[in-house]
Amino acid sequence: MGRASKLFYTSCMLCIALPISVDARASDGPPPFPFEAGAPATGDKTDGPQDQPPQTADDIIIYASRQGVLPGVAPENELNEQDIAAYGANTVEDLLDQVGGAADSSGEGPVILINGRETTGLNTVNDLPTEAIRKIQVLPQRVAGRLGERPTRRVINVVLKNNHRQFTGNAEGTFATAGAGRSYKGEINLLRLKDGNRDSLVLRAERVDPLFESDRNIVSEPLTAPYDTRGNIFASTVLGAEIDPALSALAGQMVAVAPVPAGNAAPTLAALAANGNRPNFTDVRDFRTLTAGKRTFSANGNIARQWGKTALSLNARAEWVSTDSQSGLAGVSLLLPAGTPFSPFTRDVRIARYVGDALRQQGHNANLELG
Secondary structure, rough: OOOOHHHHHHHHHHHHHHHOOOOEEEOOOOOHHHHHHOOOOOOOOOHHHHHHOOOOOOOOEEEEOOOOOOOOOOOOOOHHHHHHHHHOOEEEEHHHEEEEEEEEOOOOOOEEEEEEEEEEOHOOOOOHHHHEEEEEEEEHHHHHOOOOOOOOOOEEEEEEEOOEEEEEEEEEEOOOOOOOOOOOEEEEEEEEEEOEEEEEEEEEEEEOEEHHHHHOOOOOOOOOOOOOOEEEEEEOOOOOOOOHHHHHHHHOOOOOOEOOOOOOOOHHHHHHHOOOOOOOOOOOHHHHHEOEEEEEEEEEEEEEEEEEEEEEEEEEEEEEEEEEEEOOOOEEEEEEEOOOOOOOOOOEEEEEEEEOOOEEEEEEEEEEEEE
């Protein structure tokens, strides 16, 4: 092989061995929202070769947008801030009840995402005010299957504003036109949104007054004996029979029931005859509730932090509930034998009276959730 041929062979080998430099770069801007990627990836209109330094002939530059967790999924319906305000809802919970109820027919409720990420529970979003929402996206049903949920459930994505601070106080009371049955509620809502991070705290208190039978003129069942808080005396044999002939003689009529005088532990026949057949009466409806009284205190706090593709959220919820209902008074029938220091009668009699306070059913429940 001649010298010219050797030089040509060496030059060809050098050309084949030269590497080609490929530089794949993504745009430096913030990633688009995951569910806005309904179209094929394209370059940013404001980011192109005209904004980059001159490249050599051997460089290959690729421009692309970063994909979200569910690329290529476009929402079936989207509500902006004006649409959300038209619902008149105060919190995300109220809003989702209306939007989710109309969009989801599975009976299980929709799957809720916050800024494209699954939540640890509805407690993390229910108390957010609707003013903090930028838009609501209703996604196709097939998206639920990709999230590990039943494919029949609807997926709703709640997009929050990037920077938002809000303090909300709310108080309300309800009153029945027939009186009584009042209830009161109070709420304080603190919220801060900044650069994908979220801090919120909601404090609530509620009081419901008990509603008694006497408040609604409920007719009580007839008593088996003339019970009263002070007591009434009647015959020991049959209710309605004569207590004592001597008592009837003093009263001028047959006495079947005699009230126990107040503050007199050993009354005479004359004192008992003065009010013969006019028994003491206690309206037991004042000690029976139709609806129980209730006290509720709750606190719900949320902290959410985001570092790039990593997100951390913590929810803590505490609630204390106390209920109190009454079911009347306990009645007893006491036998008072004749001849005792406390009995002026010539025969045995009975005393019917209520003892103690009203029969109560009280409940206290404390609940703490962390997630």
